[in-house]
Amino acid sequence: MPTDWTTHFASRTRYIKASVIRELLKIAARPEVISFAGGLPATETLPVDAITDACNKILSTCADRALQYGPTEGHYPLREAIAETYRKRGVPCTAENVLVTTGSQQGLDFVGRALIDHDDRIVIEEPTYIGAIQAWRPCGPQFVGVPMDHDGMIIDRIDLSQPFKLLYLLPNFQNPSGVSLSEPRRRQAVALAHRHKFVIVEDDPYRALRYSGVDVPAILEIEAAMLGKDWNAQGRVVHLGTFSKVMAPGLRVGWMIAPTEALRMFVLTKQGADLHSSTLTQYIANELLRNGTVENNYPRLVSIYRERRDAMMEALGAHVGARGTWSYPEGGLFILLTLPGVNTQDLLARALERNVAFVPGDAFYPDGRGLESMRLNFSCMPPDKIHEGIRRLGELLGETLPADAAMAAG
Ligand SMILES: Cc1ncc(COP(=O)(O)O)c(C=O)c1O
Structure with a gap:
């Protein structure tokens, strides 16, 4: 008789759902598919030679340490190098405030395990990053969505009448919308966190990928400027970073920055999760950070x-036009396309027949709304494929758009 595993799974697994993106990526990986579904860096940007050189150097000079177990907090020189980049921006942090994680996704997992109790209210942007929903759902929180406009979450719309545990913000070129939180709203969020005593989780993988506009201080930096030398005692921001989008996601090196008391709990959580992140890839990341590879790769x-974003903007104008609205991201990897009256799940099935993939917008809402929108990734396809993929989508829309929706949109 086959084993019925469902009788053995813990009750919290009821909340676990497969990420539609990871499932979709399996289909989208076929070479004939023009995929706007992933969130990957373009393969040709990966610093292969620098990583090869770093591996050779590490394995010939310190293999005994780089292949050994290491401290849970992470490789000290890497923690110090990360702290240094934030100190230069005014955050009075040291290596003691930095925990190296296995990608920033692990940081989200630790936030869930260390901070979120069942029924806690968690305030999120609407839409938000699917990986956070996935990481936190097993903790059983109530997700409270707050709408966004072209300046990011409308902070004034946060319902302060009931207490909540944390506010989750993606300040730069948000995944999935591409929208950034304006500086005044970042300041407003910090002020509220201190007045109402909640934690802000700032998830910031994309800041370095800016193609237009001007850099805006991180929420962590705004808080540090406000608190000065009291930041370590009074700070309420947990900041997540990663090398995935500027070095290589396969290295799986990210970090958390937090006041030491909070960081200590994340470290204990990590001990139980994986002892520590890969020593070898931490050594590689440290080498690339210190020898200038990361910074030299930015331009x-x-x-x-930038060329790919512009190509997608142009293609949307040419092939979707008045049938939809879309965000104009100043950086990052994504555009959110909204198509009033269109069910993008149905559209996806038809698009896949024409070898085009995207992510339907309901993936980015905990309650399945957002079906009239889709996330389009522009980083992985060259401009000619972007034009062709969007042309096919536009063609499909011409065939499927209900007449009344077309009138409403037009
Ligand atoms: C907003 C956001 N947070 C976290 C992650 C996870 O990145 P990683 O675990 O590769 O650092 C991603 C990846 O796409 C993301 O977009």
């Missing part, structure tokens, strides 16, 4: 992705 990343 190339920015020029390739």
